[in-house]
Amino acid sequence: MILQLPQWPTTTNSLVLWTLLAICLVLLLTIRITTRRPSSNPTVPVLSGLIPTLSITLLYMTDMRAFFAKAKPLLRKSATGIIQFQLGPYKTYLISGPENIATIFRASANVGCDLFFLTLKDSIWGATKEDMAKFARDRSGHSARPAAGCEDMPEEERVWYGIHTVMATFMTRKTEVEVLSGMFERHFGEVLERRFPVVGEEGTVGVFELLKGDMAAAVIKGVNGTRIVEEIPDLIALLWDFDLVVARLAWGLPRWMARGNYEKRDRFHGALMRYLEGAIRDFDWESEENPEWEPIFGSRFSREFVRWMVKSGFSLRTMAGGFGSLTLFAANANSLPTAAWCLLEILRSPSLLASVGSELAEANIVQPDGSIDRASLLSLPLLQSIYTENLRLHVSMNVTRQVTGPLEMSGVKLEEGSVLQACTDIVHHDEEIWGVEGHGAEEFWAERHIKKGKDGKKEFRLAAGVNDFFPYGGGPPVCPGRFIAKQQILTTVAMLVSRFEITPVGWVDLEGNPSDRPAENDARWCGGAAVPPDRDLKVKLRRLL
Numbered sequence: 266m267i268l269q270l271p272q273w274p275t276t277t278n279s280l281v282l283w284t285l286l287a288i289c290l291v292l293l294l295t296i297r298i299t300t301r302r303p304s305s306n307p308t309v310p311v312l313s314g315l316i317p318t319l320s321i322t323l324l325y326m327t328d329m330r331a332f333f334a335k336a337k338p339l340l341r342k343s344a345t346g347i348i349q350f351q352l353g354p355y356k357t358y359l360i361s362g363p364e365n366i367a368t369i370f371r372a373s374a375n376v377g378c379d380l381f382f383l384t385l386k387d388s389i390w391g392a393t394k395e396d397m398a399k400f401a402r403d404r405s406g407h408s409a410r411p412a413a414g415c416e417d418m419p420e421e422e423r424v425w426y427g428i429h430t431v432m433a434t435f436m437t438r439k440t441e442v443e444v445l446s447g448m449f450e451r452h453f454g455e456v457l458e459r460r461f462p463v464v465g466e467e468g469t470v471g472v473f474e475l476l477k478g479d480m481a482a483a484v485i486k487g488v489n490g491t492r493i494v495e496e497i498p499d500l501i502a503l504l505w506d507f508d509l510v511v512a513r514l515a516w517g518l519p520r521w522m523a524r525g526n527y528e529k530r531d532r533f534h535g536a537l538m539r540y541l542e543g544a545i546r547d548f549d550w551e552s553e554e555n556p557e558w559e560p561i562f563g564s565r566f567s568r569e570f571v572r573w574m575v576k577s578g579f580s581l582r583t584m585a586g587g588f589g590s591l592t593l594f595a596a597n598a599n600s601l602p603t604a605a606w607c608l609l610e611i612l613r614s615p616s617l618l619a620s621v622g623s624e625l626a627e628a629n630i631v632q633p634d635g636s637i638d639r640a641s642l643l644s645l646p647l648l649q650s651i652y653t654e655n656l657r658l659h660v661s662m663n664v665t666r667q668v669t670g671p672l673e674m675s676g677v678k679l680e681e682g683s684v685l686q687a688c689t690d691i692v693h694h695d696e697e698i699w700g701v702e703g704h705g706a707e708e709f710w711a712e713r714h715i716k717k718g719k720d721g722k723k724e725f726r727l728a729a730g731v732n733d734f735f736p737y738g739g740g741p742p743v744c745p746g747r748f749i750a751k752q753q754i755l756t757t758v759a760m761l762v763s764r765f766e767i768t769p770v771g772w773v774d775l776e777g778n779p780s781d782r783p784a785e786n787d788a789r790w791c792g793g794a795a796v797p798p799d800r801d802l803k804v805k806l807r808r809l810l
């Protein structure tokens with residue numbers, strides 16, 4: 266039986282789904298469909314299974330790791346760095362190689378991302394039909410200049426551009442990044458202070474468990490304000506429940522096939538709808554002041570996003586979906602696991618912990634008043650190398666675009682309407698790109714991205730070309746939160762390493778039972794951006810400062 270059983274949590278609904286899929290497979294096998302769909306483009310190798318279309322689509326949806334293992338050797342052998350497969354109704358090109366990747370990241374009318382983002386608005390936001398129609402109608406693009414043919418479209422109907430403008434303005438500008446990072450540092454400091462009120466205080470915690478609670482609380486207070494955590498006391502639990510099903514929701518299976526996933530999404534959105542209703546009513550939208558932060562919506566980014574949605578006439582349901590995905594989920598779901606991996610790698614090696622401690626101390630990262638000198642922190646070579654290495658090894662993202670006009674790549678004419686994917690899981694683990702003697706590509710090597718400068722000093726330098734590394738995607742839809750993410754992750758590491766004496770106690774599974782092995786990537790998140798660890802490290806913390 267070629268059906269790969271899913272590694273997802275088993276629920277009655279998923280059992281029903283798999284039983285149905287298994288029946289379909291058996292039927293198809295019985296009538297012996299063995300023909301392979303011929304490639305319409307002979308220079309592009311075809312990734313195919315026993316049953317054309319169905320095998321690969323199923324593998325992709327149920328076991329992303331096995332899909333990568335099958336695709337990788339074929340892609341490596343492909344002279345053009347392109348292979349193709351059928352993903353449900355879409356012909357999909359899997360691409361590699363810096364030139365090909367640069368092509369999809371270049372701003373071009375012939376490469377679009379709306380198909381991918383539109384799917385997410387339906388399945389993950391749970392947008393209403395009317396609001397989905399607004400997004401589907403707008404073909405004017407994300408740039409200030411409307412795409413050809415849409416020049417006369419009224420600005421308020423340009424919803425993609427509207428959303429892009431809010432994110433680009435309030436997430437990537439230096440002042441906003443500074444405010445968000447400063448708020449994060451303040452709130453994370455406060456939660457640590459509450460947990461360890463006096464110098465010398467000790468406690469045993471799981472590193473990832475601590476971040477999922479305390480780091481998430483600090484991120485949310487900084488980005489979304491303090492009132493939301495008071496009004497929704499189980500917000501963090503609802504968020505992590507939602508996080509567990511996001512990648513599966515993205516496939517858009519109907520509710521009857523994945524009821525449990527939709528229930529988790531709806532519980533999260535239901536709480537946000539109730540919150541937003543009151544928050545929108547109570548906030549003084551007429552005020553001339555636009556503070557950097559206030560308790561109802563937190564940062565300008567979160568407030569301006571809600572203001573834009575209200576002004577554009579979106580329903581409360583769509584608003585809750587967008588608010589949940591683009592602010593709460595986006596701000597936590599990737600930077601938290603990455604911060605956890607940075608800490609796990611540092612703490613499992615006493616010599617690396619000592620080196621990081623010295624790097625922080627020598628650069629006086631902790632100021633006399635206890636605050637962090639974030640500008641200097643961001644330029645520390647060893648910490649940057651550790652951060653980069655963890656993004657390389659633990660971000661598993663299939664960056665997705667669509668061919669929207671005539672497009673040629675490595676001499677191959679790509680079919681219009683087809684999907685393009687660049688997988689970090691394949692490119693970031695490529696031995697030829699990243700491997701060096703003694704340090705294979707699969708290994709975490711803290712110093713992989715460090716070179717000696719002319720003065721003999723250590724400098725951070727990415728160990729490959731810029732298009733070989735794309736944890737934050739690329740091109741116009743590149744992650745707008747990348748600057749904030751880096752600050753949050755490095756600040757978390759710096760605060761814990763400099764304020765505490767940390768002694769590892771042992772590895773535990775996610776229920777807290779002792780484990781005989783260290784953490785690995787949790788396969789359930791494979792293909793869905795930052796992959797969390799499947800084990801945690803229990804540590805003893807003793808407050809030093």
Ligand code: HEM
Nearest residue numbers: 591595596599600603736737738739742743744745746750
């Ligand atoms: C390690 C941390 C992070 C990683 C690896 C990551 C990765 C990504 C990737 C790969 C994309 C898609 C880009 C593309 O298609 O080219 C994305 C989009 C996005 N990210 Fe991040 N991200 C991280 C942190 C953050 C943070 C901290 C925020 C917010 C504070 C954020 C907000 C967003 C938003 C709003 C989008 C656009 C989603 C949409 O339009 O539907 N990200 N991110």
